[in-house]
Amino acid sequence: MVLRFLSGWKVRAGLTVFLLFCLLALLGPWFCSSVLHISPTALDVDSVSTPPSAGHLLGTTASGQDVLAQLITGARQSMIAGLVASVLGTSIAVLVGVTAGLAGGVVDSVLTALTNVFLTMPAFALIFVISGYTQGGGPVVIGIIIGIFGWAGGTRALRSQTLSLRNRDFVVAMRMLGESRVRLALVEVLPHLIGWISAMFLGGFVGGVLAEAGLAFLGLSSASTVSWGSMISEAQQGNALLGGMWWWFAPPGLCIALLGASVTLVNFGIDEISNPRLRNARRTLVRRARQAAVKGADSDE
């Protein structure tokens, strides 16, 4: 299964890029300070808004900060926000969705109602309101808020999946061995939701990164940390585009897009695994077989 998962170019490309970003998030700040000796926060009063040069590989912002350093450190903040949001969101979704699906009855009704309430709440607007309240508590806080308001969508899908799994024969069979509910949930049902959960997780991750960027754009990110979103926001406030400072405006957006794209590619792979009907033969193989057939027929004559 793992091998099959890794076989497509999309998944491999996606994973590679994604892991690169993870590495960047993990080691970026250290790399910046110890190897490149640049700081994302230091302001170089004497070289403001300079295009890429040897001193500043990606140029500087309007307040003389090094764009490259910001880009590298920004990776961590953006990814932490995405990670926290998706870990939290997915965990709640799994907890609520699987519990509701397995338990049924009153528990199910209550949890479903809760899900629906969260679905109808103006999530982004509330996130916007609340993250204003937290006064830029950093990516973790932003991630938590995004997670808390973003879990409901996936929950319904998980619940209905669990409902259908609950009555699958193998679960019934294990139940008739006297298996406990918790074990049924964890050992029999949950592994089958891995595809869904990981897709949800990855979707949530991208959603989290994008939401953090959106909030940063609205001025709600932490002021002391640099994230890609806050970079775009500052570039916008600094009229980077009008001033032709593409080196400031473009990289963070492209990074988010690249990260999002890599995750989406991985998701393609997961999708194909969880829905085998989406897998189709490599066109080239089919064509080759057909051509061979035609040739064979010719030579037969």
Next chain:
Amino acid sequence: MPDPAVLEAVDVSMRFTVRGGLGRTATVRALEHVSLRLHRGRTVALVGESGSGKTTLARLFALMYQPTSGEIRLRGEPVGVRRGSTARAYYSEVQMVLQDPFASLNPMHTVRHNLRRALRLHHFDGDLEERMHELLRRVSLTPTQDFIGKLPHELSGGQRQRVSIARALAVAPKVLLGDEPISMLDVSMRLDLLNLLASLRDEEGLALLYITHDIASARYLAEEICVMYAGQLVEGGPAEQVIQNPQHPYTKLLLEASPDPARTVSAAGQSSFLPIADAGEPPSLIDPPGGCRFHPRCPVAKAECRTAFPARTSAADGHWTNCWLYTSESEAS
């Protein structure tokens, strides 16, 4: 019938409430006043059309639902739906083999996992590994070490079904409920499985409930056949009696419709398909016909068939039926 029933259903009825698209609800009357007994070392076959309630009865035996009325008795003791360790105690005596061997094993778990869980849950305290191999041997999955580590997708349908049976046997049950255990298997492998079930019954003294569509296989395996139609038991008795001398018009229809190549023996070389009269379809269980539910399709239906369900008429050899045709007779006699 010498010894008392191990497991019996006493006058059970089952109703389901279903929800329609716009939240409408309706009641499915899936079983009506069904009684059935399973005895040690004997097989009862339950045959009937799709949707007649066979699975529902099996599930009632497996305590997956609480019957709407009536009760399930284990060795004469009424049992109800339970949880936790009491459920486990019940399941250590009653086990079920499901229809679809492809669905009844978790694709993520090995044969070993399945067997070990079964043994662990039922407090097996001997040599676990040894017992697992023994179980696999019991269901003829040999050499056992080849099979124990396999995942379901590495097994054929017949092998999976054997694993299911081994898993059920792991708890050393007294009763085995087979819900169409062979219908999903390849033709060539069905008989082997039936033979396996027969040997388990004979050697372990299992009480076996064999649910099937295929009346011929019922005859092959079971001593006793019960025919179910639209949630009601309409006929039952010793297998040969029911097959060779069907009483109820539905049983007759079923036998007529069942493929039997032997019928063409006389007409050599030429296909001679035996057509049957267009007898309509089984009714919806949401609003089933009153009285005997078979009456709309019955060629010999009488007025009373529409109004009331006939009482049971039994012959000396244990062959019984619920049909007005015979009720009046017995009353007359």
Next chain:
Amino acid sequence: MSDDLLEVRGLTVEYVAEGGSVRACDDVSFTVRRGEILGVAGESGSGKSTLITALTRLERPPAVTTAGQILFRPHGVAEPIDLVPLTEKQLRKHRWRDLAIVMQSAMNALNPVLRLGAQFTDVLRHHDRGLGRAGAERRTEELLSLVGLTAAQARSYPHELSGGTRQRATIALALACGADLVVMDEPTTAVDVVMQRQILANVLRLRDELGFAVVLVTHDLSLLVELADRIAIMYAGKIVEVGTAHDIYHRPSHPYTAGLRASFPPLHAPVERLHGIPGTPPDLRRLPSGCAFHPRCPKRFEPCDSVVPRLSAVGDQEVACHLHSHDRSEVVDA
């Protein structure tokens, strides 16, 4: 010869995949005569459905027809047409008018969002441009009445009908354009025995009335024996035996056929202990060498695991088994 409606020669169908292809139909040859019912029996995975879809040129990637001919001689056509090289557009001329199909599950074969009637009229009107809406509706009613359904049911959505009714409707649909050949892939596995017999009796009656030929695929040999004129037995992508129903039942030549035949417990004959066929059907990706059946064969002997037997005539039948190879005939006697 002109009696042959369809002649399949060396048809080979493969499922192509990265790690090597699977031959689900391997060098399959048989003929279908006009108006006959040819039964195809075999275990699950033996390639029956693959054969049916290839026959109707409905195979979809990754299935590819890599060799063989399907010579089709519908009415009004002098020269047989080879369906294999035809393009989708060329095929469209023959579809339904000459060649119709009934699928295994009527539930899935009918478009759930279209009323039954609409699924009739769109094919009717597409193949007969002159037919108006009213005409198409009238024709639909006629067709439905052929299988004992009413006009009211034409206005239903598929899900509103029972499985048996749906399956009858798909059979009526197959007859809509007067096809010469109707291919049926397990048309009755999803219905009960009573309904099964009703449906097949209908098919038989219509065949007698309309004279189309049927290729009927099923794994229920006992049913085929009652129903079909001739039966082809498939094993692991190959046809191992073809013969009249009577011969197949009474004089199975191939050990596999014999085993299959013995897998059905009798309904009335005395019960005896039966054993089916030992072992399991092979995985097409890892076929045994020689005769694919040899690991399960009670009568296997020395060439079976190395030489692939070819289908050859033995009396009225055709068998692919070394027991019946001409040069080995002495072995049979021995």
Next chain:
Amino acid sequence: AGCTSGATQPKSAAASGTLTVQAPNSPPTFVDNFNPFTGEAPGLNIIYEPLVASNRAKGGQLVPWLAESWTWSADGRTATFKLRPGVKFSDGSPLTAEDVRWTYDLRLKNPKVGGASYRAVAITGKDTVAVTWKDPAYQQLGDLQDIPIIRQQLWANRNPITYVDKSPVGTGPFKLTKFSPQGVTMTDRADYWGGAFQVQNLKYAAATSANIQTQLQNGSIDFCTCDVDAKSYVAGDPGKRKFLMAWDGAVVSVLLNNGKAPFDDVAVRRAFALAVDNEAVAKLSSSKLPIIQAPASPSGLNHHVYDGWIAPDLSAPRKQDVSAAKQALATAGYTVQNGVLTKAGKQYPVRYVAPSDTPFLKTVAQLVVEQIKQSLGINVQLVGGPGSNISAAISKGNYDMAGNWLSSGRGIYAAMNQFNGTLTAPVGTDAASNPMRFKNAAFDKLLTQMSGTDDEATLKKLGLQAQAIFADQVPTIPLFDSGAAGVANTARWTGWPDAEKPDYLANTGSGTEFITTLKNLKPAG
């Protein structure tokens, strides 16, 4: 091409005498309410006029407006205003003393309208009105510029708070002709007391800080008081584009929370002030302006506005002096451990709040934080957030350092009164005034004295003393002199005030200043 009216240059506009400006406060849409008490519609501040105005370009000098002149009573508690003759409301009716009295009286009677620092108002003659305060109120007169005069006849039966006024009647030079949520058009009045204007049509366009730059660039807006990249704007067409700095007395400063540790300790305040390099801050903050803003005087007074009021020894900016700063901390017993200010084992983490929607304050904050880290080794935590959150935090005293601009152009008293210890509130409650929570008895006493005099020499003398206390006590860290930046396009209109030494400020946000600006505009060419 082929699109839209918005992007096209209203070239014919100059011919028809139209000036398009960005509405003050840059809302994205306008709301049709010209109620002078509650409304925020653009143009409101030039429709209604006060009795007096102040000229911030001239150190907050008071300017007669609807009042021609005024006289003080001997005790300095009563000012008697003589109304300007010939003032007419836009409905044609004349302005009367009764209108003024009624307007002023309304504020006394209705606490929700509020804003009255005076105690009583009375008509003393045909066109004279006397306003009386509790204490000598020479320095309170400026408050009256925030009171627009309305017509009694119209408002007598209206609830001033809840009335939604869609057809305003005021004394100002323009009257409303068309309202749309995206634009407000006004035309000039022939019967305006101040004479004729060359600007016949005034248009307020909706433009937010996000897009004002582009709207300026493509010429759809002629003038704005806005925080834009003026440098590149002007550089785009130096002949036609003009940078205007309205030196309104603002001094961009770091507010220190004097009400709580560690900044309740003057040593810490001094140390931090010494640790900051205001020259660098000023330079960085000016990167988008064609000029470099000057580092601020330690007196907290803006050099442009208070030229001549600042003590000579305080005129030069405080120089960054890291060792002195460290010395100051050490003497007071502070150490820095792991980047945290520590005294006697107690840690004092420092939070710097800065609004993230005001870019330059954010930049200032980043630089100050960076400098303090470099010079003192203290890690100041930078906390951002929307401006409304930040002002709430500042008001409640929930901060240690904060970036803001301070100091008023309405005179030395107003400037110093911002640090009035009697007007502040403890940490935890809202302090509308003096959120720095600076308290100094001597300073407060000086303020009381200033309030009781209108003698310039005395004021100057008291001012010098106050400055000395200010510079010594460092209630805030003044960074650089600033003002309301603005840009104008001279393609259509000329006559903008001088950029270097303006006589008046060009500023849409202040009604009287904007009227003066408009009055002086002439069509180009």
Next chain:
Amino acid sequence: MTDPMMASEAALAEPAAKEQTARPRRRTSYLGKRLGFYLLVTWVAVTLNFFIPRLMPGDPATVMIAQITQRTGQPPNPATVESIRLLFGSPDQSLITQYWGYLGQLIHGDLGLSISQYPVPVADLVMSALPWTLMLVGSATALAFVIGVGLGILVGWRPGRGLDSVVTPLSTVVGVVPYFWVALLAVWIFAVKLRWAPVSGGYAPDATPGFNLPFMASALGYGALPVATIVFSAFGGWVFGQRNMMVTTLSEDYVLLARAKGLPGWTVMLRYAARNALLPSVTNFALAIGGLVGGSLLTEIVFSYPGMGFLLFDAVSNRDYPTMQAVFLLITLTVLLANFLADSLYVLLDPRTREAS
């Protein structure tokens, strides 16, 4: 968060059970239940919407005072401060009393008076903003749906072919580019550099809102760019989901049968495959409409569009609780309405969920 995998489920409520033989027995009680559910959700949402913003620090008075301070360059005099506090400051009533008052007002359809635009009724503000958002986001959502689903059908019809291998990855990648980044770029390219579109706003400042040609033309011109950017960012999500549905549907027997029937390719694609593959997308579209009001925040800020998003942004910045609540309420109601719509649409489009005749 939206992920294509949840696409298959229709609405808020229980996925329609497939037991179709059910008869209408307790329809009234069902409707009652449904209504009750909507009411319950609305109440909970309204309650949360009331309390959450009020837990934020700061009150409208503080914000207003700060604004005056910035505007005039000095803090307002104590009398003014007093009057502002009197008008907008923390009311003496407890939060709970305010809450009951608010509920009472709501029941009478009274949304109260705006604080930042005091004393303009919130209803007026909402009414002037709502049409813009509905038009902008509504048309953009519809357009994105049509384009995305159309493309999805096309590429899904021939999976693995050239079109599919280009369009599918591309459209999904387009969907993960931060929206505002794209929008800003679009503004720069099309409004600043090429001058094809105005930079911001909903219509020309000198146009008179109403049913007149210049105004409508101007509104269209101003709306084009924002709509285009939303469509650009949103259509990808539909492509992917629709493609997968299409591919899944293609392996259904009825599509195969339609081909066997000799029907032309278009008929098979549209009438058989797409007709069925569309079902989840259509219900998802109905749900997407629920995000209409709430989803416009970034667009409207980038384009200074005079809609609900901006209204909310402004209300939050000014602690304008009544306006905030009204916007939240509206979002909640649209979401519920959309769910209702999705429910009904599903029943309408999928005969399987309809009642058997």
